[in-house]
Amino acid sequence: xxxxxxxxxxxxxxxxxxxxxxxxxxxxxxxxxxxxxxxxxxxxxxxxxxxxxxxxxxxxxxxxxxxxxxxxxxxxxxxxxxxxxxxxxxxxxxxxxxxxxxxxxxxxxxxxxxxxxxxxxxxxxxxxxxxxxxxxxxxxxxxxxxxxxxxxxxxxxxxxxxxxxxxxxxxxxxxxxxxxxxxxxxxxxxxxxxxxxxxxxxxxxxxxxxxxxxxxxxxxxxxxxxxxxxxxxxxxxxxxxxxxxxxxxxxxxxxxxxxxxxxxxxxxxxxxxxxxxxxxxxxxxxxxxxxxxxxxxxxxxxxxxxxxxxxxxxxxxxxxxxxxxxxxxxxxxxxxxxxxxxxxxxxxxxxxxxxxxxxxxxxxxxxxxxxxxxxxxxxxxxxxxxxxxxxxxxxxxxxxxxxxxxxxxxxxxxxxxxxxxxxxxxxxxxxxxxxxxxxxxxxxxxxxxxxxxxxxxxxxxxxxxxxxxxxxxxxxxxxxxxxxxxxx
Numbered sequence: 001x002x003x004x005x006x007x008x009x010x011x012x013x014x015x016x017x018x019x020x021x022x023x024x025x026x027x028x029x030x031x032x033x034x035x036x037x038x039x040x041x042x043x044x045x046x047x048x049x050x051x052x053x054x055x056x057x058x059x060x061x062x063x064x065x066x067x068x069x070x071x072x073x074x075x076x077x078x079x080x081x082x083x084x085x086x087x088x089x090x091x092x093x094x095x096x097x098x099x100x101x102x103x104x105x106x107x108x109x110x111x112x113x114x115x116x117x118x119x120x121x122x123x124x125x126x127x128x129x130x131x132x133x134x135x136x137x138x139x140x141x142x143x144x145x146x147x148x149x150x151x152x153x154x155x156x157x158x159x160x161x162x163x164x165x166x167x168x169x170x171x172x173x174x175x176x177x178x179x180x181x182x183x184x185x186x187x188x189x190x191x192x193x194x195x196x197x198x199x200x201x202x203x204x205x206x207x208x209x210x211x212x213x214x215x216x217x218x219x220x221x222x223x224x225x226x227x228x229x230x231x232x233x234x235x236x237x238x239x240x241x242x243x244x245x246x247x248x249x250x251x252x253x254x255x256x257x258x259x260x261x262x263x264x265x266x267x268x269x270x271x272x273x274x275x276x277x278x279x280x281x282x283x284x285x286x287x288x289x290x291x292x293x294x295x296x297x298x299x300x301x302x303x304x305x306x307x308x309x310x311x312x313x314x315x316x317x318x319x320x321x322x323x324x325x326x327x328x329x330x331x332x333x334x335x336x337x338x339x340x341x342x343x344x345x346x347x348x349x350x351x352x353x354x355x356x357x358x359x360x361x362x363x364x365x366x367x368x369x370x371x372x373x374x375x376x377x378x379x380x381x382x383x384x385x386x387x388x389x390x391x392x393x394x395x396x397x398x399x400x401x402x403x404x405x406x407x408x409x410x411x412x413x414x415x416x417x418x419x420x421x422x423x424x425x426x427x428x429x430x431x432x433x434x435x436x437x438x439x440x441x442x443x444x445x446x447x448x449x450x451x452x453x454x455x456x457x458x459x460x461x462x463x464x465x466x467x468x469x470x471x472x473x474x475x476x477x478x479x480x481x482x483x484x485x486x487x488x
Contacts, residue, residue: 027358028331029295030120030196031187031282032350034091035275036084036132036205037315038301040077040324042272043068058221059269063280064328067299071330072339072375078405079347081389082303082315082322084134084205085109087347091302092116092144094351094366096460097389102135103468104393109135114363116351117144117196123360126193128186131179131200141166145198149182151175155202157209157271174211176201176271180278184285191289196354199282203271204305210270217273218266226309228431233310233317234420235399265307296331296357300350310432316396318388318403318412319432331357335375343382344407345371367460387456391468400464400471404453411437411449415464423449 041047045065047054079087081097089095089102092115097103101110112118121127121144128147132155140163142148149164160175161168162182171178183199203210210217279299286292304322306312315322327345329335348368355362356370373379388403399420403412408427414420423437423446436442456462 027123027125027194028333029194029291030125030354030357031199031286031295031297032197032354033199033201033279033282033297033299035201035203035272035301037303037305038204038272038275038326039304039321040326042204042269043326045069045073046326055224055226056269058218059272061272061276063276063283064299064326066283067279067297067328067330068338070332070337071297071328072335072341074327074329074341074343074345074371076342076407077300077325077327077345077347078323078386078388079303079325080386081391082317083390083393084302085136087302088134088200090347091350094348094362094368096348096367096387096462097391098463098465099367099461101465101467103391103465105134105136106393107136107467108138112143114365115144116354117142117198119355119360119363120196120358121146123358124194125358126190126195128183128190128195129198129200130183130186131176132202132205133200139163139166147186149179150200151202154205157202157207160202174274176203176274176278177211180281184281187282187285187291188289191291201275201278203275204268206264208264208267208271210267211274214270214273215267217270221266223262223265226307228433229308229311231310231431231433233312233319234422234435235397235414235417236311261308261313264313268305268307293332296329298350298354299326299328300347301325302347314396314398316390316398316401318390318401318405318410320426320430323388323405329371329375339375341371341374343374343379344384344386344405345374346386385452385456387453387460387462389462391464392471394469400468402453402457402462404449404456406449406452409445409449411446411453413453 042059043064044059044061045068047057047059080090081087083105085105086097086102089100089109090097093100117127127145129142129145130149133142133150134153137153139152142150147165149162151160151162155175157175159172162171162178179199183197187197286295303315304324305315306321309321310319346368349371352362352366352368353370353372356372374382385404385406388405390398390401392400399414399417401412401414403410410424410426412422421437422435423442424432425436425445437446
């Protein structure tokens with residue numbers, strides 16, 4: 001009798017173990033890698049696709065191209081606010097910034113109770129965060145994650161102090177190499193668990209310092225000015241800068257493209273070259289551990305960046321180079337190879353997509369949509385437009401912005417400054433060079449987009465939040481033009 005009981009117990013334990021293993025196979029590991037300020041076209045696969053129109057044809061990203069070729073590439077991925085902290089908060093909690101408490105780069109993320117990390121952790125995932133958190137200058141162990149090795153604020157490119165579970169430790173070398181090594185060590189130590197790893201690079205944020213091995217990689221490539229550098233942002237020259245020229249501009253028009261601007265581009269791409277190599281290190285680790293088939297690798301960025309387009313040299317504005325981002329997804333066990341998707345997807349969609357992949361229901365607070373059905377051709381009623389928002393931040397020249405971006409057009413409004421309004425037909429003018437807002441030919445399109453903007457504002461509960469920096473007022477209660485700040 002005792003023998004039969006023991007045998008039954010062993011069979012039961014075996015069955016439980018098999019069920020757990022089956023569950024593990026059904027639930028993939030998730031590795032989310034994202035950069036800072038990486039333009040959508042800062043991938044060699046995109047440069048090759050653009051052909052003769054490519055501005056950076058010399059840039060090579062073989063490991064990111066590998067992800068694209070072995071997975072899915074979203075060709076119309078966007079952010080809802082092109083600024084680091086706001087975008088990173090949206091990645092975490094799938095909330096518009098007018099609701100989630102982050103409208104600028106100097107505020108901490110107070111509400112971290114419901115994020116993709118907290119929900120996956122509840123579902124049994126081992127969760128870890130590495131690299132750039134950047135919610136203001138928050139310190140300590142990153143909320144929602146079992147383990148974190150992160151730095152404060154912007155950190156620094158070389159020998160950056162790293163907070164390991166909140167305790168400061170020194171590091172040596174280029175910071176994104178360090179973060180990658182930490183992430184790889186975690187993956188190796190947790191290979192028998194189901195894990196979520198978020199790896200957030202500092203690159204390619206200014207001051208653009210590539211690793212030593214790539215400081216001269218692009219020293220001799222031929223640089224070209226953007227074709228739309230002469231199409232100046234409407235608030236240039238109307239801003240109280242306190243200086244002869246607007247400091248937020250790229251100073252690229254009229255033959256004044258400086259050596260300093262050229263060096264910024266060379267260093268930017270040198271840093272992103274280091275990113276590509278580190279992505280390759282992660283992929284190689286997954287392969288060597290036999291985890292590649294059942295691990296979803298997602299690669300993206302927090303926003304884009306201008307290099308002279310519209311005479312700009314930062315982000316924030318609602319033009320394509322700023323709001324479009326790369327988005328690559330590889331999941332060999334489930335997703336097809338080499339698929340390209342042109343539907344509009346947003347950074348708002350990251351968190352619900354991760355939960356969908358894990359079989360976890362998205363919380364009601366999430367405002368995004370999982371892009372998994374898009375990949376599997378099961379999506380119904382997918383979005384054809386979205387609201388873009390930016391709130392004035394003290395010390396910077398970019399004013400508050402509301403914009404609607406559809407599949408083929410865009411309306412950009414600057415609240416309180418109607419004369420700055422912009423309207424573009426992107427199907428015929430992808431470089432946003434011809435503002436149709438005041439034109440007769442643009443009247444119908446303007447009416448359509450104004451109606452769509454109102455609809456989207458209502459759908460997402462748009463407000464100008466009280467935690468956004470107020471634009472300064474003069475003695476008569478009128479807005480003072482925002483003052484510019486030199487971009488670091």
